[in-house]
Amino acid sequence: MDQLLQFLISGLTVGSIYALVALGFSIIYNASDVVNFAQGEFVMIGAMSAIFMLKAGLSYPVAAFLSIALTAAVGLALEKFAIEPAKNATVVTTIIITIGASIFLRGAALLIWGKEIYGLPPFTSNNPIRIGNATILPQNLWVMLGTAVAVLAVKYFFDRTRMGKAILACSFNKKAAYLVGINVKRMLLVSYGLSAALGAAAGLLVTPITFMSYGSGVMLGLKGFCAAILGGMGNSMGAVLGGLLLGIIETVGAGFISSGYKDAIAFFVILIVLFVKPSGILGKEEAERV
Amino acid sequence: MALLDVKNLGKKFGGLKAISDLSFSVPENIIFSIIGPNGAGKTTLFNLLTNIYPPTSGSIFYNGREITRMPPYRIARLGISRTFQNLQVFLNMSAIENVMVGCHLRSKSGLMASAIRLPSVIREEKEVRRMAEKALEFCGLSEFSHKPAAGLPYGLLKKLEVARSLASKPRLLLMDEPAAGLNDTETTELCGLIRQIRDSGITVLLVEHNMSLVMEISDKVLVLNYGKLLAHGAPKDIQENPEVVAAYLGE
Amino acid sequence: MKRLSGFVLFALACIATPFIFPDNYYVTVVGLTIFVNIILAVSLNLLMGYAGQISLGHAAFFGLGAYSSAILTIKYGVNPWAAMAAGALFVLVLSYVLARPILRLKGHYLAMATLGLGIIVHIFFVQADQLTGGPDGISGLPTLSLFGVPIDSDMKWYWVLCSYMLLSVLFSLNIADSRAGRALSAIHGSDIAAETMGINTSKVKSHIFVFSALMASVAGSLFAHQQNFVSPESFSFFFSIELVTMVVLGGLGSTFGAVIGAFLLSILPEVLIVFEDFEVLIFGAILIVIMIFLPEGLFVALRNKATMLLSRRLGES
Numbered sequence: 001m002d003q004l005l006q007f008l009i010s011g012l013t014v015g016s017i018y019a020l021v022a023l024g025f026s027i028i029y030n031a032s033d034v035v036n037f038a039q040g041e042f043v044m045i046g047a048m049s050a051i052f053m054l055k056a057g058l059s060y061p062v063a064a065f066l067s068i069a070l071t072a073a074v075g076l077a078l079e080k081f082a083i084e085p086a087k088n089a090t091v092v093t094t095i096i097i098t099i100g101a102s103i104f105l106r107g108a109a110l111l112i113w114g115k116e117i118y119g120l121p122p123f124t125s126n127n128p129i130r131i132g133n134a135t136i137l138p139q140n141l142w143v144m145l146g147t148a149v150a151v152l153a154v155k156y157f158f159d160r161t162r163m164g165k166a167i168l169a170c171s172f173n174k175k176a177a178y179l180v181g182i183n184v185k186r187m188l189l190v191s192y193g194l195s196a197a198l199g200a201a202a203g204l205l206v207t208p209i210t211f212m213s214y215g216s217g218v219m220l221g222l223k224g225f226c227a228a229i230l231g232g233m234g235n236s237m238g239a240v241l242g243g244l245l246l247g248i249i250e251t252v253g254a255g256f257i258s259s260g261y262k263d264a265i266a267f268f269v270i271l272i273v274l275f276v277k278p279s280g281i282l283g284k285e286e287a288e289r290v
Numbered sequence: 291m292a293l294l295d296v297k298n299l300g301k302k303f304g305g306l307k308a309i310s311d312l313s314f315s316v317p318e319n320i321i322f323s324i325i326g327p328n329g330a331g332k333t334t335l336f337n338l339l340t341n342i343y344p345p346t347s348g349s350i351f352y353n354g355r356e357i358t359r360m361p362p363y364r365i366a367r368l369g370i371s372r373t374f375q376n377l378q379v380f381l382n383m384s385a386i387e388n389v390m391v392g393c394h395l396r397s398k399s400g401l402m403a404s405a406i407r408l409p410s411v412i413r414e415e416k417e418v419r420r421m422a423e424k425a426l427e428f429c430g431l432s433e434f435s436h437k438p439a440a441g442l443p444y445g446l447l448k449k450l451e452v453a454r455s456l457a458s459k460p461r462l463l464l465m466d467e468p469a470a471g472l473n474d475t476e477t478t479e480l481c482g483l484i485r486q487i488r489d490s491g492i493t494v495l496l497v498e499h500n501m502s503l504v505m506e507i508s509d510k511v512l513v514l515n516y517g518k519l520l521a522h523g524a525p526k527d528i529q530e531n532p533e534v535v536a537a538y539l540g541e
Numbered sequence: 542m543k544r545l546s547g548f549v550l551f552a553l554a555c556i557a558t559p560f561i562f563p564d565n566y567y568v569t570v571v572g573l574t575i576f577v578n579i580i581l582a583v584s585l586n587l588l589m590g591y592a593g594q595i596s597l598g599h600a601a602f603f604g605l606g607a608y609s610s611a612i613l614t615i616k617y618g619v620n621p622w623a624a625m626a627a628g629a630l631f632v633l634v635l636s637y638v639l640a641r642p643i644l645r646l647k648g649h650y651l652a653m654a655t656l657g658l659g660i661i662v663h664i665f666f667v668q669a670d671q672l673t674g675g676p677d678g679i680s681g682l683p684t685l686s687l688f689g690v691p692i693d694s695d696m697k698w699y700w701v702l703c704s705y706m707l708l709s710v711l712f713s714l715n716i717a718d719s720r721a722g723r724a725l726s727a728i729h730g731s732d733i734a735a736e737t738m739g740i741n742t743s744k745v746k747s748h749i750f751v752f753s754a755l756m757a758s759v760a761g762s763l764f765a766h767q768q769n770f771v772s773p774e775s776f777s778f779f780f781s782i783e784l785v786t787m788v789v790l791g792g793l794g795s796t797f798g799a800v801i802g803a804f805l806l807s808i809l810p811e812v813l814i815v816f817e818d819f820e821v822l823i824f825g826a827i828l829i830v831i832m833i834f835l836p837e838g839l840f841v842a843l844r845n846k847a848t849m850l851l852s853r854r855l856g857e858s
Contacts, residue, residue, distance in 0.1 A: 035649045086833045091648040092595050096789055097832045099782055104825025111818050218778075222656065229653055264664040267657035274654045275642040340737055366739035380730030382794070383723070390720075391727045395739035397720050401748050404719035405712040411719060418720065458738060 002133035007252045013140045013209065015247020016147035017043075020202035021224025022231065022239035023154060024195035030171040030234050031191035034083060037098040039199055040221020041105040046071040046200025047212040048109060051118045060123075068200040074105070075196025079189050102221065109214035120207040143205045150201055151240050154194070158236070167191055171234075219263065226270045232283025241281060291354060293318040293462060293493050294339075299348035301331075301338055301517075308334045309517040312348070316462075316495060316510075321488050323496040323504045325528075326514035327537060332497040333375050335514070336464050339495075340365055340372055352462070367395060371455035372464035375497070379439050379447050379454075386435040388450055389422040392457030396421065425457040429483060445476045452483065462493045469500045481507055505529060513537070547797060548714055552707050559699055567811070569695035575807040576702035577764050580709045582787040582803035583796060584756035587713060589785070590794035591722060592749050593729030594644060595652050598659025599784050602754040604666060604776025605632050606761025611679040611771045612672060621685045625762035629755055636754035640747030659781045666773035678772025685766040698767050705763065709756055713796040725749055729794075790831055792838025801840040 021039055028036045049070050053063035082101050086093060123142045128135040158164040167187045169177040178184050202220075203212065210216075223246065231242025246266055253265035273280065292315035301309040309331045316322045324332050338345045341362050349358045357365050371392075380388050397418050399411045426435050429449045434442060439450060448468055455463055465484070469477050477500065484507055488494050498504050504511060505525045513520040513528060515537045521528055528534055562568050585599045609628025613619040619627065643654045666673050673679065684691045685701075692701055716722040724745045727735035736742050765771045783806060791802025809827075813820040835842045 035652070082829050082833065086836070089832070089836060092589070092593075092789070092793070093832050093836050095595065095649070095652055096785065097829055099785075100825050100828030100832060102825070103782075104822060104829060107819070107822030107825050110821055222660070222778075225653060226657075229650065233649065258668070260668040261664060264661045264668075267660050271654060271657050271661075274646055274650055274657075278646055278650050342733060342737075361741070362733075362736040363739050363741045366737055372737055374734065378731040378734035380727050380734065382730045383726055387723055387726070391723050391735070391738050391740075394720065394724060394727075399720045401716065401721040401752060404716050404721040405752075407715040407719070415719065454738065 003255070004252075005132065006134040007255050008248065009134060009136050009140060011248035011251035012244060013143050013247070014206075014251060015244035016143050017202045017206045017220065017243075018223050018227040018246050019240040019243025020147055020150060020198050020205075021220055022227035022243045023151065023236055024198040024202075025224050025228040026231075026234055026236045026239040027154070027167075027191050027195045027198070029228070030236070031167055032079075032083065032188055034094045034098065035225065036078075036101075036192075036195070037095065037221060037225075038078060038102040038105055039195070039224055040217035040219070041102050041109075042071050042075060042196045042199025042217070043203040043206075043220050044109060044212060044214065044217030045074055045105065045203070047120065047203030047207040047216075048113050048118070048214070049200075050204055051120055051207070051212065052113065054120070060121075064204050067204065068197050071200035071203075072193040072197040075192040075194075075199075076189055078196075079192035083192070084185070084188070102218070106214055106217065113214055115214065117211050117213040118207075119211045120204070122208040137209070139208045143209070146201065146205045150198060154198070154236065157194075163187075163190065223263075223266060226266055229270060229278075229280055230273055232280030235280070235282045238280060238282030245281075292316055293353060294495070295351040296339075297349050297351070299335075299338060299350065300346050301334055301343075302346045307517050309338065309345070312514075312517070312519055314512055314519065314522060316493060318461075318493050319488065319491060320509035321484060321494045321496060321507050323498060323508040323511045324514060325498065325501070325504055325511060326520070329516075330514040331517040332514055333466055334517075336372060336466050336495075336497060339464060340370065366458065369459075369461035370464065371458050371460035371462070373448070373451040373455055373466055373468060375466040375470065377444075377447050377451060379450055381438075381440040384436055384438050385431060385442065385450055386419070386422050386426060388439055389425050389453050389457045390418050392425065392454040393418045393421050395458050422457055425453045428456060428486070429453040430479070445472050448472065449480075449483075452487075456487065456492075460492060462495060463487060464495045464497075466497050467499060468496070469498055469503050477503060544718065545711075545714065548707075548711060551710070551797070551800070555703050555707065559696065567808075569699060571808060571811060573695065573698055573702055573767060575804055576699075576706040577760055577767075578784075578787060578803040578807045579706050579800050580702075580760040581757055581784050582791070582799040583706075583709045583713045584753040584760070585784050586788045586793070586796065586799040587716065587725075587749050587756075588753045589788055590792075590799065591717065591725040591729065592746055594746060594750070595648075595655065595785070597652050597656035597778070597781050597785060598662070599655075599753075599757060600776045600778070600781040601659045601662035602632050602636065602757040603761040603764070603780075604662060604771075604773075605635070606758030607765035607771045607776070608666060608673060608679075608761075609758075610762040610765045611682055614683050615679060615681060616672075621683055621762075621766060625759060628762050629758045632754050632758035633751060636751045637747065640750040641743055644743065644746040644750060656778065656781075660778055663773055663777050666776060673773070676773060678770060678774075680770040682766050682769050682771075685763075692766070702763060702767065705760070710796055710800060712756075713799075717796060721745070721748075726794075786828055790827075790839055792841025792844075795838070795841050795844070798838050798840040802838070805839070 021043060024039050025036060028034055046067050050063045050067035053066055054060065078101055082097050086097055122139040124138050128137055158168055166182045167190060169182055170184050170187045174184055227243035227246045228239045230246055231238030249269055250262055250266045254262035294316040297313050299309055299312045324335065326332055337343055339350060341360060344359045349356055352368055352370060380391060397414050399414050403411050423435065426432050429452055431446065431449055431453055434446060469480055472480060481503060484494055508525050511525050511528045512522045513534050520537055521531045521534050559568050581599065581603055585596060588594050588596055606628045609631055610624045613624035613627055614621050646654050667676055684693050692698055724740045727740060728742050728746060732742050787802035787806045788799050790805060792798030813823055816823060
């Protein structure tokens with residue numbers, strides 16, 4: 001029982017990170033029908049830049065803010081220079097462009113920050129809190145809290161603000177959105193920026209627990225993709241749910257089977273979901289028009 | 291016996307009844323047209339007949355055999371072929387290759403035999419090419435046979451779909467709005483082509499908006515309105531049917 | 542024989558190269574890598590280029606072939622050829638079972654499923670150390686013999702891999718120009734139309750999936766014997782991506798496009814070695830730039846340009 005509680009705590013922690021990455025995925029997917037394989041690199045860039053800004057002597061909050069802003073700028077640049085020029089690209093083409101972007105960003109990170117593994121200090125004290133026989137680190141709580149705040153903010157943005165609604169309009173029908181006077185190009189940029197910022201936030205939250213290096217983004221990105229599919233591609237809250245679930249399944253699976261197979265368990269679950277219900281938990285089935 | 295028998299066919303999309311309780315039969319070797327206002331369910335009917343999606347209720351018999359919910363490729367095997375309202379040409383191939391795909395059912399080389407290119411494959415290839423050329427010629431497309439399909443104008447692509455279907459030597463051909471987007475000359479040509487198809491022994495099921503075309507060439511006409519059968523009969527009777535007139539003029 | 546004139550030229554070039562440049566590092570060492578990559582790219586192109594089904598896990602089948610050979614020959618003393626056949630049989634069964642559920646998916650979902658498959662297989666190579674030797678892999682494979690001649694030098698391997706490579710290219714060209722190939726292209730063009738033309742699309746797709754997996758598996762077995770060593774690194778997610786890049790770089794749907802793509806990407810590291818740390822960055826940049834400006838691929842774009850110029854010339858005269 002205690003063991004299960006412990007798994008649940010770690011599961012929700014990684015799950016929160018997956019949820020943020022998956023949320024970023026689904027924002028971009030909704031706005032532009034692109035599955036962004038560089039999503040994980042946003043996480044890595046957010047964390048790595050914060051680490052080096054701290055090293056350069058900036059205070060934690062300033063470094064955090066600047067690294068999120070920097071990553072958002074990378075997101076904007078990705079849209080501007082890699083996605084926008086490839087008009088009318090097929091699914092395969094956009095997949096390869098974003099894979100290319102992922103490799104490119106990783107290459108850049110390797111050049112700038114090298115191959116070493118870095119960590120970030122926890123936001124507050126590092127004294128474990130005991131719940132029965134299970135322990136929880138303050139940083140675990142920060143991760144969950146940070147994720148909850150980010151998710152609610154995103155939800156507020158899409159439900160309540162003019163710009164959020166305009167982005168949603170683009171995702172339903174670009175031409176119609178354009179005709180009612182929405183600047184579709186700018187909305188795409190905003191969604192990439194927002195998605196990158198979410199990624200960076202995930203990176204800041206998780207690095208005090210798991211460390212970061214130039215290549216850490218790949219697996220995080222792929223897991224975010226898994227979570228987005230698990231929840232239902234294109235459904236933002238589904239993505240969050242998928243992320244949390246994936247985190248828990250993975251941690252429990254790793255605990256009971258073998259930690260070496262942790263990643264395999266996640267992908268195995270996704271394969272099963274794809275075989276049984278590709279539209280995911282909250283997704284709708286689509287019919288092809290002839 | 292009728293070639294095609296539709297019994298109590300129904301299709302719902304969510305709560306919307308696209309087709310409800312539709313029954314009719316199509317005798318062999320005629321041109322049978324299905325007309326109706328926009329959204330009457332004509333294309334849906336074609337998609338049900340070829341099982342692009344399955345009906346919610348009812349059954350379809352072809353040549354005395356039930357084909358409801360049979361996989362589309364098996365329906366094709368029985369001799370039913372179709373064209374599409376919004377073209378489904380293989381734009382990644384040349385015109386003749388498109389039509390050669392139509393010959394799929396009349397040839398049989400498998401993957402391994404093709405990879406090794408057995409003598410039987412080479413022989414069959416020649417035969418298929420000849421059949422495809424014949425179908426292209428029938429539709430007046432011979433001069434375009436080696437052009438990439440992606441570069442052909444709309445009117446020719448419509449004909450190319452017909453040629454592709456004919457290459458499979460169907461017994462029943464479903465044509466979904468073949469005249470849409472064609473100019474007057476092209477429509478007249480199409481008229482002749484559809485007649486020729488019927489005269490070659492193929493039953494034609496036609497969905498069309500162009501009334502003068504329908505009334506001119508059809509042997510029988512069926513009118514759909516909101517997914518229901520409104521009238522059914524010879525073109526002349528349909529033209530004089532007050533209910534049909536009302537449906538088209540919008541009450 | 543106009544149909545195969547390109548193939549004959551290519552084959553002659555491959556045969557002539559070691560005579561023109563004897564004992565050249567780029568021929569006998571890099572050349573072997575190029576051949577293996579060409580086989581893999583050509584087999585992936587059958588699935589991705591012809592049938593239009595993306596696969597981000599092709600390296601899995603390559604790896605399963607390689608590991609089958611390594612494990613069976615070293616741990617169980619099986620004859621290398623029998624081990625190769627056993628590996629192929631295993632891949633055949635596995636790919637056949639997986640083909641239908643996987644290929645029912647489209648677009649991003651298909652990408653995810655194939656990617657997942659590749660990653661699971663790779664993790665298995667790393668984790669099942671009792672069987673696979675873990676991250677260190679397995680070394681010391683026995684020498685492969687062909688008709689009693691041991692294949693024990695780079696030059697002999699050149700001829701073996703060259704033959705298999707040419708065979709793969711020939712198969713691929715033959716398929717393109719056949720009923721089976723047209724069925725694949727038809728599925729690529731419009732799977733609904735393909736189905737209504739009587740093509741059993743799920744069967745055709747799974748057949749090409751299995752065929753392509755088999756080609757990769759045999760390539761894996763040969764690769765294992767040639768390297769004398771297998772380790773998980775050679776069969777990672779990144780290698781699957783590299784294979785996709787090869788196919789796309791040359792031009793999806795063109796056999797020689799896959800050949801050119803594999804060739805370029807295999808020598809790229811040799812060239813980029815000068816730039817050391819810039820290698821990853823440049824690799825990513827090439828991918829993006831090609832996809833934006835030449836989405837049809839390098840080889841196909843050049844070929845189309847050439848035919849256009851040629852037909853214009855002929856039109857003028």
